Amino acid sequence: MDAEWLGATQGDEVPVMTVDPEGALxxxxxxxxxxxxxxxxxxxxxxxxxxxxxAVDALxxxxxxxxxxxxxxxxxxxxxxxLGAAAASGPEAGRPxxxxxxxxxxxxxxxxxxxxxxxxxxxLAGESAGRRTDIxxxxxxxVRGLWVVGAGPLxxxxxxxxxSNEGRxxxxxxxxxxxxxxxxSAKWYRIETSGAAECVG
Amino acid sequence: MPPMHEVLRRQLESGVSRVFDxxxxxxxxxxxxxxxxxxxxxxxxxxxxxxxxxxxxxAVAWTGxxxxxxxxxxxxxxxxxxxTIRIEASAVSPGTERAHYLRLPNxxxxxxxxxxxxxxxxxxxxxxxxxxxxxxxxxxxVRHASVAxxxxxxxxxxxxxxxxxxxxxxxxxxxCGQGVDKCRLASGEPFGVxxxxxxxxxxxRLATAAGGDPVAVIAGSRSKEGIARRGGAANLxxxxxxxxxxxxxxxxxxxxxxxxxxxxxxxxxxxxxxxxIVLIGSPRGTTRGLAVNxxxxxxxxxxxxxxxxxxxxxxxxxxxxxxxxxxxxxEALAAGMPVAxxxxxxxxxxxxxxxxxxxxxxxxxxxxxxxxWSRLEPSARLSNxxxxxxxxxxxxxxxxxxxxxxxxxSQAAEVLTVEDPLAxxxxxxRIGILGCxxxxxxxxxxxxxxxxxxxxxxxxxxxxxxxxxxxxxxxxVCPTVEALLVRADVDAVLLCVPHHLHxxxxxxxxxxxxxxxxxxxxxxxxxxxxAMISAAxxxxxxxxxxxxxxxxxxxxxxxxLIDGGALGELAGATVKFFRDKSPAYWRGGFSGRxxxxxxxxxxxxxxxxxxxxxxxxLDLVRHLTGMExxxxxxxxxxxxxxxxxxxxxxxxxxxxxxxxxxxxxxxAVRGAEISEFRLWGKDGQIALEPDARFFTLRPLDGxxxxxxxxxxxxxxxxxxxxxxxxxxxxxxRGVKPDVTGDDAxxxxxxxxxxxxxxxxxxxVRPSQVLAGAAP
Numbered sequence: 001m002d003a004e005w006l007g008a009t010q011g012d013e014v015p016v017m018t019v020d021p022e023g024a025l026x027x028x029x030x031x032x033x034x035x036x037x038x039x040x041x042x043x044x045x046x047x048x049x050x051x052x053x054x055a056v057d058a059l060x061x062x063x064x065x066x067x068x069x070x071x072x073x074x075x076x077x078x079x080x081x082x083l084g085a086a087a088a089s090g091p092e093a094g095r096p097x098x099x100x101x102x103x104x105x106x107x108x109x110x111x112x113x114x115x116x117x118x119x120x121x122x123x124l125a126g127e128s129a130g131r132r133t134d135i136x137x138x139x140x141x142x143v144r145g146l147w148v149v150g151a152g153p154l155x156x157x158x159x160x161x162x163x164s165n166e167g168r169x170x171x172x173x174x175x176x177x178x179x180x181x182x183x184x185s186a187k188w189y190r191i192e193t194s195g196a197a198e199c200v201g
Numbered sequence: 202m203p204p205m206h207e208v209l210r211r212q213l214e215s216g217v218s219r220v221f222d223x224x225x226x227x228x229x230x231x232x233x234x235x236x237x238x239x240x241x242x243x244x245x246x247x248x249x250x251x252x253x254x255x256x257x258x259x260a261v262a263w264t265g266x267x268x269x270x271x272x273x274x275x276x277x278x279x280x281x282x283x284x285t286i287r288i289e290a291s292a293v294s295p296g297t298e299r300a301h302y303l304r305l306p307n308x309x310x311x312x313x314x315x316x317x318x319x320x321x322x323x324x325x326x327x328x329x330x331x332x333x334x335x336x337x338x339x340x341x342x343v344r345h346a347s348v349a350x351x352x353x354x355x356x357x358x359x360x361x362x363x364x365x366x367x368x369x370x371x372x373x374x375x376x377c378g379q380g381v382d383k384c385r386l387a388s389g390e391p392f393g394v395x396x397x398x399x400x401x402x403x404x405x406r407l408a409t410a411a412g413g414d415p416v417a418v419i420a421g422s423r424s425k426e427g428i429a430r431r432g433g434a435a436n437l438x439x440x441x442x443x444x445x446x447x448x449x450x451x452x453x454x455x456x457x458x459x460x461x462x463x464x465x466x467x468x469x470x471x472x473x474x475x476x477x478i479v480l481i482g483s484p485r486g487t488t489r490g491l492a493v494n495x496x497x498x499x500x501x502x503x504x505x506x507x508x509x510x511x512x513x514x515x516x517x518x519x520x521x522x523x524x525x526x527x528x529x530x531x532e533a534l535a536a537g538m539p540v541a542x543x544x545x546x547x548x549x550x551x552x553x554x555x556x557x558x559x560x561x562x563x564x565x566x567x568x569x570x571x572x573x574w575s576r577l578e579p580s581a582r583l584s585n586x587x588x589x590x591x592x593x594x595x596x597x598x599x600x601x602x603x604x605x606x607x608x609x610x611s612q613a614a615e616v617l618t619v620e621d622p623l624a625x626x627x628x629x630x631r632i633g634i635l636g637c638x639x640x641x642x643x644x645x646x647x648x649x650x651x652x653x654x655x656x657x658x659x660x661x662x663x664x665x666x667x668x669x670x671x672x673x674x675x676x677x678v679c680p681t682v683e684a685l686l687v688r689a690d691v692d693a694v695l696l697c698v699p700h701h702l703h704x705x706x707x708x709x710x711x712x713x714x715x716x717x718x719x720x721x722x723x724x725x726x727x728x729x730x731x732a733m734i735s736a737a738x739x740x741x742x743x744x745x746x747x748x749x750x751x752x753x754x755x756x757x758x759x760x761x762l763i764d765g766g767a768l769g770e771l772a773g774a775t776v777k778f779f780r781d782k783s784p785a786y787w788r789g790g791f792s793g794r795x796x797x798x799x800x801x802x803x804x805x806x807x808x809x810x811x812x813x814x815x816x817x818x819l820d821l822v823r824h825l826t827g828m829e830x831x832x833x834x835x836x837x838x839x840x841x842x843x844x845x846x847x848x849x850x851x852x853x854x855x856x857x858x859x860x861x862x863x864x865x866x867x868x869a870v871r872g873a874e875i876s877e878f879r880l881w882g883k884d885g886q887i888a889l890e891p892d893a894r895f896f897t898l899r900p901l902d903g904x905x906x907x908x909x910x911x912x913x914x915x916x917x918x919x920x921x922x923x924x925x926x927x928x929x930x931x932x933x934r935g936v937k938p939d940v941t942g943d944d945a946x947x948x949x950x951x952x953x954x955x956x957x958x959x960x961x962x963x964x965v966r967p968s969q970v971l972a973g974a975a976p
Contacts, residue, residue, distance in 0.1 A: 054500075058500070104493065104494075106493075109493065118510075118513045118516075119510065119513045119514075119517065124493055124496055124497040125497065126497075127494070128493050128494050132489070132490045133490065133491040133493045134487050134488065134489050134490065134491070135487065135488055135491050136306070136307065136462075136484070136486070136487045136488070137462070137465060137480065137484050137488055137491075137505070138306075138307035138483055138484045138485075139307070140505075141480065141503065141505040142480050142483060142484060142505045142506070142507045143483075143505065143507040143509050143510075144505060144507075144509075144510070144513070145504075145505045145506065145507065145509075145510030145513050145514075146505045147502055147503065147504050147505070148496060148501075148502070148503040149496075149500070149501070149502050149503075150495075150496040150497035150498065150499055150500045150501045150502075151497055151500065152497065152498065152500045153497070153498040
């Protein structure tokens with residue numbers, strides 16, 4: 001579960017990506033079959049980082065200068081890693097040519113359309129997680145000629161060979177979640193279940 | 202601390218406001234007078250600054266939220282690099298203009314709408330080599346006006362064979378052309394369009410011309426299916442009905458040209474993975490629940506494509522593409538791209554008020570339209586502006602209570618001319634007057650004034666009154682009613698007696714073979730009225746009731762205005778008549794000529810202010826509008842101890858066409874001298890009292906629309922003479938008189954229904970009253 005998927009208030013439903021005993025990933029209606037040699041954490045990490053790569057790949061060519069990145073979860077972290085120095089967050093992004101949103105948060109999306117330079121690109125890489133996006137497309141998207149681009153689903157296809165992420169340890173930003181205890185600070189979370197899963201954020 | 206220029210501007214505005222307040226302007230009138238003054242000053246300041254003259258013309262203006270009209274404008278004569286165009290057509294984009302007119306979200310207030318026109322070059326400024334006087338040009342960005350001065354570089358020569366109406370779509374061509382560019386269509390690539398208005402249709406046709414394959418048009422209804430099919434669309438799918446087929450389209454390109462904030466989700470549903478959605482229509486509001494997950498999962502590209510994005514592209518690339526898209530559009534027209542069905546009907550600019558109301562009411566069927574400026578007089582379209590010509594601030598006809606406009610054109614307006622009701626008088630009707638009191642003296646004078654009527658006899662129980670009448674107006678004095686009725690030199694009798702005597706005397710006269718004219722109302726009761734009408738029919742004589750107000754010049758003009766369509770579909774009427782009638786009226790006999798008190802007695806008068814005074818208005822409403830009263834509710838009361846009849850009444854009317862009327866009056870309202878009489882319909886209003894004026898959205902005889910117009914100087918007419926003369930002519934010709942017995946019966950039925958309604962506190966139908974009063 002990406003940290004960004006947590007609901008704003010207690011009781012919100014939280015989407016989760018599951019790994020079954022055979023090693024297959026499932027998210028919504030999408031599935032990745034078992035990944036050879038990957039444990040559950042690494043397989044999930046691979047999925048997140050693949051989405052991050054697709055988000056970066058969705059940026060226009062030639063690449064924009066400063067790219068605003070919203071979010072603090074694992075996808076945002078991977079996007080920042082891939083962008084390197086081009087990534088910016090918050091006010092230091094100024095009026096970026098592009099913003100990659102990893103939050104799916106309606107307010108963040110609306111804010112990104114306001115901050116973008118004329119003709120800029122907003123890449124949607126976040127999960128809306130049941131939140132409704134009410135947005136006036138006229139003043140920014142329509143009049144200022146923004147592009148709103150989808151990065152693709154979390155598990156749209158099996159990862160490419162180059163996305164193996166070998167050598168990188170997913171564990172330093174991962175926290176295990178136990179029912180009944182406060183959530184630790186982390187970029188993503190593992191919820192271990194046995195039998196019928198009842199996942200609550 | 203605001204900047205100095207802002208302080209000065211506020212002080213100037215404040216000063217101007219005080220001046221207009223002092224001049225008596227208020228409300229809308231004040232704001233319009235200020236606007237006119239501001240435009241006047243601005244135009245002249247620019248003229249002086251640039252050492253150029255002014256040209257006068259007209260423009261469609263939205264003078265308030267939901268108000269449109271034609272207003273005079275001044276434009277500069279062409280300066281260096283400029284030309285002046287005589288506009289022939291200005292295109293209406295119904296969806297966009299409706300949104301602005303209604304001030305929907307994401308629109309800005311506009312004074313003068315429009316942004317795309319065509320015309321001919323009327324004058325060329327220095328340094329213009331590309332255009333000559335008489336050239337036909339397309340003019341992007343030009344508003345709905347009869348004349349415009351613009352940079353020559355902004356204009357495009359219209360290719361031969363392309364109509365001015367089609368070329369007037371040029372700015373829409375630019376808007377759609379840049380949108381098609383953003384689609385980046387490959388040859389044969391399927392695309393769909395959401396929205397079937399003029400922008401959607403034009404996008405469809407230009408995208409097809411660019412090589413795309415128009416698979417489907419998605420719309421809110423099937424009302425414009427023909428337009429979509431003519432543009433080559435294989436399917437027209439309706440949102441809410443064909444949602445599964447829409448989701449199954451899987452289109453690589455979807456153009457959202459709807460302007461609906463919710464349509465983007467339809468476009469998202471119709472798009473295939475990796476598809477492009479080009480947002481060309483301006484969303485008029487907030488999209489509720491944008492399908493961001495679908496955009497993300499389908500890897501869609503939602504592309505903002507407002508025409509202003511061309512400026513962004515110009516900043517980035519240094520290339521101005523507006524001109525390119527305009528030229529491309531005109532070339533496409535020259536190559537035969539069909540747009541005749543998008544040009545729409547030509548609207549008379551004076552019809553703008555009604556046009557925009559219609560557009561606001563229902564835009565679903567209108568695809569395109571254009572203002573046809575050739576409908577205006579040539580001298581009005583383009584005239585010498587005149588630096589010293591002052592704005593017409595007085596009598597502008599804006600405020601309902603302010604002075605009405607005296608349009609100079611009203612002198613020649615046929616609709617405002619009054620025909621002399623005595624002009625075609627025929628025959629010689631010899632009348633005998635029964636009853637020689639107050640009203641008889643007026644009628645005798647009228648008979649003398651009518652060229653085809655003569656007074657031959659009169660009778661009154663008070664022989665002194667009869668003798669006075671005969672002495673003043675001629676004729677003999679008869680000793681009895683019977684003596685008058687047997688006279689061979691009496692063709693018709695005129696009854697000027699108390700109401701309760703109308704029926705018996707009318708019946709007696711009819712049986713004696715005399716035509717009957719009777720003062721209103723026909724009788725004190727409906728049954729009596731029916732009986733006298735039946736008696737006339739049986740005797741084969743004419744019976745008519747004197748409603749002389751029909752011949753008031755203001756009524757004659759009102760009838761012409763209504764017949765000419767000034768009010769459109771009729772919707773209502775209101776009458777107010779309040780007086781402070783003196784005790785002498787009730788007990789002294791009005792002027793004192795004849796001492797009587799019948800007016801205060803219910804059994805003799807049949808009623809008070811309703812039957813006595815308001816009956817005139819009831820006849821006029823029916824006569825002028827043709828609206829028949831279907832149902833009546835009323836309350837009446839007698840507030841004076843001295844009267845039995847009602848001296849205050851309030852009547853509500855429902856007309857058969859669905860209209861509603863109110864008639865209220867009083868004869869014991871201290872200090873009152875209040876008269877108000879208004880008729881209205883969907884397109885206008887006529888006020889006959891207290892002073893005659895009209896307001897119409899329809900251009901009649903070239904008169905200015907959406908202004909309170911004066912009826913002009915009205916001639917003096919003896920309405921009673923007109924009534925008697927017209928009656929004499931009808932009898933001579935053997936045709937029905939202007940006021941028939943049936944007309945009078947209809948009025949009396951409404952009066953009777955009102956009295957019944959008041960007594961029973963219920964709604965009464967005149968038709969039921971008539972059925973119950975069968976003789």
